[in-house]
Amino acid sequence: MEDKFVKVSSTNNKIISISLIIAGCILLAIPMVTVANLIGVVLFITGIVLIFALKSNYKCVETGETFCKKEFYFEDNKKEKLLAAIKNNPENIDITDADKGNTLRLEIFYSKKTGKAILQLYKYVPYQYEPCSEITECEYNKIEKIVK
Numbered sequence: 650m651e652d653k654f655v656k657v658s659s660t661n662n663k664i665i666s667i668s669l670i671i672a673g674c675i676l677l678a679i680p681m682v683t684v685a686n687l688i689g690v691v692l693f694i695t696g697i698v699l700i701f702a703l704k705s706n707y708k709c710v711e712t713g714e715t716f717c718k719k720e721f722y723f724e725d726n727k728k729e730k731l732l733a734a735i736k737n738n739p740e741n742i743d744i745t746d747a748d749k750g751n752t753l754r755l756e757i758f759y760s761k762k763t764g765k766a767i768l769q770l771y772k773y774v775p776y777q778y779e780p781c782s783e784i785t786e787c788e789y790n791k792i793e794k795i796v797k
Contacts, residue, residue, distance in 0.1 A: 653784075654707040654758060657715065662703040669696030707758060714765070716758040719796045724750030728772070731755060732782055735768050740791040754778050759796055764789045766796075 658666075669692050676689025707716045721744055723731060731753065734742045742755070752773050759766040768785045771778035 656704040657706050657708045658704050659706040666696050666699040716760045719757045721747040721755040722751045723753040725752040735785050739787045759789050766792045
C-alpha cells in the first residue's frame with residue numbers, strides 16, 4: 650500500500666517553513682547587529698530546507714486525496730482477531746494491545762475532510778513487512794476513536 654501513497658507537505662508544515670523564512674528575513678534586515686544577522690541566516694536557511702524536507706501527510710496517487718497516517722504494532726497472536734476486525738467491523742479494533750510486539754503492523758490512512766479511511770495489516774518477514782490482508786476502505790467515523 651505504501652506505493653499507493655506519496656509523502657507531501659501539510660499546511661502546517663508550510664506555515665512553519667514560511668514563518669522561519671520571514672523571521673530570518675526580519676532578523677537579517679536589522680542593521681549593525683551581528684548576532685541577529687547570524688540567527689537570521691540560520692533561520693532563513695532552516696526555513697528553506699524545511700520547505701523541501703518537512704512532509705507529514707500522504708497523497709493517494711490514484712485519487713489525489715490527502716491522508717494522515719497512523720501505525721500500530723501488535724504481537725503475532727493477535728493476527729486472526731485483527732483480520733476479522735478489519736474485514737467486518739473496524740470500529741472494534743482493540744488498540745490497548747498495541748505496541749507490545751512488532752510482528753504485525755496495522756497501517757491506517759485517514760482523512761477527516763473526505764471521511765474515508767484505508768486499513769491494511771502487514772506481517773514482518775525477515776527484513777521487511779509484507780501485506781497479510783487486503784486493502785480495506787471504510788468510513789472515518791468508524792475508526793475515529795482509534796486514531797485519536
